[in-house]
Amino acid sequence: MSLRNIGHRLYQGEVSFDFVGRRKLWYSISGVIVLVAAIGLAMGLHLGIEFKGGSVYTVQKQGLSIAQAQDVANEITGGTTAQVQQLGDGKIRIQVSSEEKVSGPAFVEELSKDLGVQAKDIDAQVIGPSWGEQISQKALLGLVIFMVLVTVYLAIAFEWRMALAALVALIHDLLITIGVYALVGFEVTPGTVIGFLTILGYSLYDTVVVFDTVKENTRGITKQNRRTYSEAANHALNQTLVRSINTTVVALLPVAALLFIGGGLLGAGTLNDISLALFIGLAAGAYSSICVATPLLAQLKEQTPEMKALAKRVAQRRAADAKAAEAAQAAGESPEDAEDGEDEPAGMVGQRHQPVNRSRTKGRPSGKR
Template identity: 30%
Template structure:
């Protein structure tokens, strides 16, 4: 199935400056959001306690707040709806070490005047564990980017590697900016979504770069921009179809998956949109900006092919006993 004509070449590089300008605005805005507003770390990273409560009728949130304020240890609790009007989530900044040995019983006694309810979930993470998880999450993200840099450098050429890493940093930063803007709670699910975006975006970028390398090797063109335009145009239908398929699946999860995976699905939705955009308009633009040389690349490939033929010739002579 083709969405775009396979024989039509679109002038992506002719419009790379406006797209790079748009990306720069989004990137800087995301950095400002992260510096000013920051991320809303959940208990996985910040430590604390989450209590999920389900009422028989609509949850009386104002009454819950008033009751909790009467207890000093719960005075800073954050109460929010969870899915339906009958369920709420209570977030406490402390952990079990400073609240009680059985937080469920304590909360049940405190909330008893607010109506009939059941406590469905209690999650407790100590601040030390949360700090360790945050540190390991950042380490996992950094290690992933470093390994990607080595892999792409080995498979392609260092300018391809740098361009792909710049595109990944662009995608992750904008996704984190959206998370900050909409105050999405950052937990292990969000970290998994960010790592998924890394893999998804890199996969699209590698396919585009593979087609560019093929074009450099087979085309008679000497202008990189023309080869990039042709290569990106050839992968446009594939990239669009793959992204739309994934987008519809994740959008379904976001709409019907429930409150518990909203943050994960939202992060993936942003990542798919930004990753597809960067694969088409940004990654190859970085390659052009880094002044990738077609002549040098072809000379290296010709030299590599020459050495390979010499090795094959020596091997053949050795097998015949002439060496």
Template identity: 45%
Template sequence: MRSMSQLGNDLYTGKTSFPFVGRRRLWFLIAAILVIGSALVPLFRPIQFSIEFTGGSQFTVSGVASPVDQSLATDAVLSVVPEATTKVVTIGEDAVRVQTDQVTDAESREISTALAEAYDVPEAEVSYAFIGPSWGADVTRTSLWGLAIFLALTFIILALYFRTWKMSVSAIIGLVDVLVITIGVYALFGFEISPAAVIGFLTILSYALYDTTVVFDKIRENTDEDGEVSGRTFGESVNLAVNQTLVRSINTTIVAILPTGAILFIGLIWAGAQTLTDLSLSIFVGTIVAAYSTIFVAAPLYSLLRENEQPIRTRDTRVVAARELAGTPA
């Protein structure tokens, strides 16, 4: 069995090659199914937004005896507001946070009293905060603006750096693919989207952009050598570039998800590390999706967008003709 280093060497020299470009119709079909499926998931399993987006009331009870019984908090809230929707999270070993729909001042005082009695702590140990819908709207608007600015700058910078808008289009479609599928995974498994998760989304888009740029840079290097000298068609040069960077992409992804997975695990077992969990979860899921998108979507799509250009078609025709003349299989 070949080692990873030997495989990397064979991929770089072209001795071993996976048909990323040659089978792009299959990859595009799979990508379309994933994207459409991810877009449809929220219709059946609505996306869960945190209180920062939806607004509501939040109570924190400190000095709680261990082990923390979360059902006491739920019962306390429902005893005051029977129709309330609650979310209870344990913080550390001696505190609990309760999030619920917006309640009136009178109801908040009653809930604070009920929580204090349920956990047998002084009422002073129960803190209350109200997050209004206007603040949640501001968070949503800021997040969308951040995403729009990121995508716009990405398009412009890539177009200037690679001197072709088609690389920008391929990269942006790849990034949108990453974002849609990641959000679809969140909706499918009922993960909550919080401001920390949004930061994670932007982080994984940056990672996906980095990975795509590395592959595209190798594509540019290979395609500059196209023609009779290299003996490769444009599509073959793109495919070679993806294969040459494949091991690097895999290694980078593994290196990224291992510590992120460890942080996610710590956040899950260390009750109350909600921000840590939200951030690491989005990065963990998105990093895996980003690696897939670069290899199977962005690079093959760029090849598709460029292959019908007349200079490239003419050059590819000469390459194929030279092979036939030399008796080399096409």
């Protein structure tokens, strides 16, 4: 069976996966992942010099390896805090934090002597701790503003329960991404912050698509007694399931190329910071929009008096249908006939649809002469 046929059957309701009904399972999985991410976050993030200050030295020399540059940098600083990355065109970048008590000119002089390059060929940049602190504050401020605007928009466009569910999903994705980043030990750079904001936008987009379908499916839901809010929300989730999977896979493919091919095989270390954040964030965002946001929304809505009354009416109808089906089966009738009788509104007066007995009019004159 092709993916297109599966998507059509999911949209029509012929096949359905009970995501909302298994919300305790999804909550447990998310809790374990977030706990592991929190442990990694407690171990501390490896902040780049853009946030904590320091010096960056770029050296270009044929045949110079990362190991050689690392050994020279460690010998000059007397420690192991220097970070070495390979850039394009055979360049090596050495980052030294502001905590090291080595002046810039002294480091350049020692580096040129040990590596056998001229001092003028070493590009040195110094970033002060105060500038890094400003960058950190601006990044945090941008994240808070983003969260507030998202919550206000969803509360206006949909309702506060949808806004709350989407906000929980966003925090879920952010914690997982930052925690994995801390566990892996990648350096946090401004590119990482850009990656965080990007995956939050993507996660929100996927969640809004699902919520819009939920809104369509639950419009006027209290006027019927065939399904509960959770069932309608789960149906909306199944309708958008294939679309969410396709969008996520298409988005993950180029990001995976950046991470594994660009950063891994080609050695472009500058791509790792943003590509890892995007890869983990996109995967977590797809999971949260399906298994966290919508089940949480359904749980919040089921606590309202209207939805409690609806669930009670649905249960009563299903009990009556089951009882009618048993009675029909005992009488030798088909369950469909019993359900047809139940569906007819009580008190309806007028013409009834009865089967036509053609033998009653056979052979009678039509009245025409």
